[in-house]
Amino acid sequence: MGRKQEAKKHMQDGEEKQEQGVKGTQTLMRALDIMDEVIDGPIRAADLARKLGMSKTTAHRLVQALKSRDYLAVTRNGFALGPKLLQLGVLATEQIDYVRVARPFMELLSEKTGFCVFVGKREGDWSRHLDRVTGNQRLRVATAPGDRRPVAETGLGKALLLDEDEATWERLYVEAKGGEASRAQIDAYIAEMRIHKARGEVLHDSELGDGVRSIAVPVRDAKGQICVAISIASAAHYLTDDVRPALAEQVMKSAEQISAAVGFSGQR
Numbered sequence: 001m002g003r004k005q006e007a008k009k010h011m012q013d014g015e016e017k018q019e020q021g022v023k024g025t026q027t028l029m030r031a032l033d034i035m036d037e038v039i040d041g042p043i044r045a046a047d048l049a050r051k052l053g054m055s056k057t058t059a060h061r062l063v064q065a066l067k068s069r070d071y072l073a074v075t076r077n078g079f080a081l082g083p084k085l086l087q088l089g090v091l092a093t094e095q096i097d098y099v100r101v102a103r104p105f106m107e108l109l110s111e112k113t114g115f116c117v118f119v120g121k122r123e124g125d126w127s128r129h130l131d132r133v134t135g136n137q138r139l140r141v142a143t144a145p146g147d148r149r150p151v152a153e154t155g156l157g158k159a160l161l162l163d164e165d166e167a168t169w170e171r172l173y174v175e176a177k178g179g180e181a182s183r184a185q186i187d188a189y190i191a192e193m194r195i196h197k198a199r200g201e202v203l204h205d206s207e208l209g210d211g212v213r214s215i216a217v218p219v220r221d222a223k224g225q226i227c228v229a230i231s232i233a234s235a236a237h238y239l240t241d242d243v244r245p246a247l248a249e250q251v252m253k254s255a256e257q258i259s260a261a262v263g264f265s266g267q268r
């Protein structure tokens with residue numbers, strides 16, 4: 001074989017490999033399109049073909065391949081998400097680094113408001129601060145990453161409890177008070193938590209006597225469950241009732257952005 005023929009063959013081989021690569025990418029994208037459709041509920045192969053503009057033969061071949069690897073499962077109403085995807089979803093949730101995901105949104109919120117911004121999580125009957133972005137105000141809130149407090153007595157903690165029932169609110173409040181809480185105090189706390197739940201945000205005055213006020217909002221994961229909470233904090237004379245609504249809106253927006261970043265679709 002001459003040099004020209006060898007060069008021509010080499011070029012043809014390269015073109016064939018490139019074409020195979022393109023076809024492989026197209027097949028992968030079509031398989032992903034199928035899983036995007038199945039997220040909304042079981043669907044039959046014929047309906048997938050129609051919605052995605054592919055032949056019934058191609059749709060059937062792809063769903064069978066996905067089913068063989070447990071990415072799809074067969075139900076009476078068509079193909080649904082398979083156990084492999086559910087397993088991957090659980091693993092992805094467990095491996096999320098909430099601090100890393102939340103940090104840029106925390107920095108942006110602190111820059112906009114000038115306040116300290118915190119992110120914290122629930123640890124049983126406690127809330128733990130995971131990260132802090134220091135604001136530009138003279139007053140610096142003393143709470144630091146790693147600090148732990150009873151979950152019922154902090155702004156972040158209350159935000160983490162908004163999905164709990166009233167019996168749990170009462171139990172945790174009484175525990176936070178060392179078992180010494182009057183019926184009137186308990187009723188007042190539950191009434192306060194009802195307001196927080198209705199608003200979707202917590203306005204909290206520190207119980208440490210340091211004059212610190214905070215606004216906290218829960219962050220939700222892909223399952224719609226509260227995973228962490230974000231808050232801003234400052235001296236009460238900066239975070240007054242007249243500026244609270246606008247600030248609460250900014251905290252809520254940050255919580256929504258973090259929720260979206262960890263997979264929350266807006267549905268519970």
